[in-house]
Amino acid sequence: MIATFTAFDAHTEVSGQFIADNLTQLKTAALYPVLEVEGLNHIDTQRWYPIQVWLNVLRNLAQDAPTSTDFVATGIRIGEQLTLSPAVKSIETALRALEAFYTQNHRGGDAGYIEVLPSTRRVVTLHIYTPYPANLWYGVIYGRARRFLPSRSPLQVAMETLEDVHRYIVSW
Helix, strand or coil: CCCCCCCCCCCCEEEHHHHHHHHHHCCCCCHHHHHHHCCCCCCCCCCEEEHHHHHHHHHHHHCCCCHHHHHHHHHHHHHHHCCCCCCCCCHHHHHHHHHHHHHHCEECCCCCEEEECCCECCEEEEEEECCCCHHHHHHHHHHHHHHCCCCCCCCEEEEEECCCCEEEEEEC
């Protein structure tokens, strides 16, 4: 079972840029007091922070009942706004780029992983094992895929929780 909001390794750090980018998409008044308690009221985008501090912020936001759906909406905004390589021009390459993006923004310990499985025509499957909430990842994946969705194509993102990983199946 994945331990949401609990770091897998106490030495893992998350980039300040990653936190700052997420903060621009989290739109809730409850955020600022939580950031202050965790010492994140002034984020230095060049610095690395203990991942558990950032997870504590997200955990506190999740305790506010409507925030669960806000994590999906926040994830969609993050997915749509992520800056990726100009070589990313399709849903498949956009989702594959999430692997490197996640790795580049975490260091020092086990932060989990994103694995994009071999895909078939118009279907991409991801396995995600991170301490971040599954509904946030659902939104990121949906937003990322929607940005590259061919016109007049329906988009479906299905999620299931397996024993130790969340599986997302994206089809269009």
